[in-house]
Amino acid sequence: MTPDPVSSLAALEARLAQDLEYLGWPGRQWMPAQQRGADGEAVLDVVVIGGGQAGLAAWVGLAQQGIRAVVFDRAPAGNEGPWATTARMETLRSPKELTGPAMGLPALTFRAWFEARFGLEAWTAMDKIPRLQWMDYLVWYRRVMSVDVRNETAVTGIHPLPDATAVRLDLRTPEGPRSVLARRVVLATGRDGLGGPAIPAFVNTLPRGKWAHSSDEMDYGQLRGLSVGVVGAGSSAMDSAGTALEAGAHSVELLIRRPDLPRVNKGKGAGVPGLTQGHYDLPDELKWRIRHYINVANVPPPHGSTLRVSGHSNAFFNFGCPILSAAPEGDAMRVSTPKGDFVFDFLIVSTGFKVDWAHRPEFDGIASHVRTWKDRFVPAPGDEDQELADSPDLGPVFEFQQRVPGACPGLERIHCFCYPAALSHGTVSGDIPAISEGAKRLASGIASLFYREDFDYHYANLEAYSEPELFGDEWVPAPPPSERG
Numbered sequence: 432m433t434p435d436p437v438s439s440l441a442a443l444e445a446r447l448a449q450d451l452e453y454l455g456w457p458g459r460q461w462m463p464a465q466q467r468g469a470d471g472e473a474v475l476d477v478v479v480i481g482g483g484q485a486g487l488a489a490w491v492g493l494a495q496q497g498i499r500a501v502v503f504d505r506a507p508a509g510n511e512g513p514w515a516t517t518a519r520m521e522t523l524r525s526p527k528e529l530t531g532p533a534m535g536l537p538a539l540t541f542r543a544w545f546e547a548r549f550g551l552e553a554w555t556a557m558d559k560i561p562r563l564q565w566m567d568y569l570v571w572y573r574r575v576m577s578v579d580v581r582n583e584t585a586v587t588g589i590h591p592l593p594d595a596t597a598v599r600l601d602l603r604t605p606e607g608p609r610s611v612l613a614r615r616v617v618l619a620t621g622r623d624g625l626g627g628p629a630i631p632a633f634v635n636t637l638p639r640g641k642w643a644h645s646s647d648e649m650d651y652g653q654l655r656g657l658s659v660g661v662v663g664a665g666s667s668a669m670d671s672a673g674t675a676l677e678a679g680a681h682s683v684e685l686l687i688r689r690p691d692l693p694r695v696n697k698g699k700g701a702g703v704p705g706l707t708q709g710h711y712d713l714p715d716e717l718k719w720r721i722r723h724y725i726n727v728a729n730v731p732p733p734h735g736s737t738l739r740v741s742g743h744s745n746a747f748f749n750f751g752c753p754i755l756s757a758a759p760e761g762d763a764m765r766v767s768t769p770k771g772d773f774v775f776d777f778l779i780v781s782t783g784f785k786v787d788w789a790h791r792p793e794f795d796g797i798a799s800h801v802r803t804w805k806d807r808f809v810p811a812p813g814d815e816d817q818e819l820a821d822s823p824d825l826g827p828v829f830e831f832q833q834r835v836p837g838a839c840p841g842l843e844r845i846h847c848f849c850y851p852a853a854l855s856h857g858t859v860s861g862d863i864p865a866i867s868e869g870a871k872r873l874a875s876g877i878a879s880l881f882y883r884e885d886f887d888y889h890y891a892n893l894e895a896y897s898e899p900e901l902f903g904d905e906w907v908p909a910p911p912p913s914e915r916g
């Protein structure tokens with residue numbers, strides 16, 4: 432029987448509120464309020480950039496530690512992350528049972544929310560989580576946890592103060608430009624969090640209106656009746672191909688460099704608690720080895736996404752087809768591969784993301800100072816990996832480190848809690864499976880750093896602390912035994 436969604440959701444929210452009260456939520460605030468300058472400008476404790484699942488979980492983790500944070504997201508409310516905008520899969524890849532950003536709270540899980548809305552029967556019947564339902568869940572999560580997200584607020588500049596005590600952030604808001612100071616900044620900026628789409632050079636010869644990256648916002652209705660090429664065979668390639676076919680494309684040719692599709696998702700196989708907790712402490716060689724192995728093995732597109740494409744008779748899987756060249760030909764384009772030439776009206780490159788600081792002008796003030804793995808580690812011949820080499824070399828609290836010590840004081844106040852943290856910390860900073868583990872590590876680490884920084888303040892508080900637990904009237908000193916009657 433389908434539950435009454437309104438009363439069931441209300442009951443779930445009451446249960447969650449009680450759980451939070453039992454757990455003493457939110458944590459008691461213990462941080463000193465800080466101001467700077469003659470006009471007493473307030474310094475925020477933490478600013479989180481990005482209100483996707485990582486930013487929400489980070490905010491909740493910090494609140495559990497009694498630390499005030501503000502989240503800024505450039506997207507309108509409900510459009511954070513890829514789910515409702517650029518993602519095109521029908522369902523998530525992740526198993527529905529994963530507890531994701533629930534931070535150890537059963538009543539905050541996707542399952543609790545789903546069952547309250549649609550019932551146990553629907554839960555049992557569901558295979559994978561529909562994409563937009565994940566977004567609906569995140570919207571609910573934000574509301575019930577009262578996460579302080581300021582939408583349509585883009586961070587356009589990040590500048591550690593020369594005295595290394597705080598970071599100034601330039602903002603573009605609906606009310607115009609402004610700036611804020613924060614003691615620490617968390618970059619929860621997503622899968623492309625330190626860059627953007629990886630665009631292959633061969634598209635440079637093509638008119639910009641004739642091609643798109645799979646992560647571009649685009650109306651696929653414009654592909655109706657067109658011959659479409661899709662470069663790549665990952666999950667986004669399959670999603671783009673499936674969406675184009677459903678939009679009425681005349682044909683979709685998948686151009687796949689490899690001779691076959693990978694069958695096994697090694698990243699999923701790697702996800703055991705020991706690695707989640709222990710990746711950071713592994714020696715460099717082992718960190719590189721495991722991430723490189725997973726990169727080389729490549730992640731297969733999901734089963735359902737592949738069937739979504741192959742079910743169309745006008746979809747063609749072309750293997751062994753790296754692009755040799757591409758050139759305009761009349762209103763169309765000729766794309767050459769070792770297997771022959773293809774003529775397309777439109778091309779979609781589904782070639783993933785990369786660290787690319789130039790793509791992110793908001794990082795101009797820090798980019799050249801961030802130490803990356805290529806500054807630290809030389810892989811064995813044959814194990815070179817550009818994605819890994821470009822990854823930031825992070826400290827234990829996801830903090831950036833300076834490439835040249837002293838060249839950018841205060842850089843360590845910026846914590847990289849997005850996908851490129853994976854080589855340093857493992858996959859705890861973006862994907863659903865271990866996002867709560869990452870958020871807890873981040874929040875407890877920040878609490879510890881704050882305490883150390885503010886030691887004198889807390890020590891003075893300790894000295895001034897005078898709340899008695901005994902009042903001296905609970906007992907009477909006994910006379911010596913010889914004087915007792």
Ligand SMILES: Cc1cc2nc3c(=O)[nH]c(=O)nc-3n(C[C@H](O)[C@H](O)[C@H](O)COP(=O)(O)OP(=O)(O)OC[C@H]3O[C@@H](n4cnc5c(N)ncnc54)[C@H](O)[C@@H]3O)c2cc1C
Nearest residue numbers: 481483484485504505511512523524525585586621862863
């Ligand atoms: C198409 C797609 C499908 C995926 N499917 C799965 C899946 O099934 N399972 C899984 O585990 N993972 C999946 N992932 C990987 C991962 O879970 C998602 O990328 C997820 O969105 C990561 O969450 P996040 O909070 O780190 O980043 P996002 O959800 O991308 O949120 C980042 C936010 O930061 C904001 N932002 C960025 N820069 C600024 C700025 N300068 N100022 C203000 N705001 C800014 C953006 O507006 C955005 O809302 C998928 C990824 C993609 C792209």
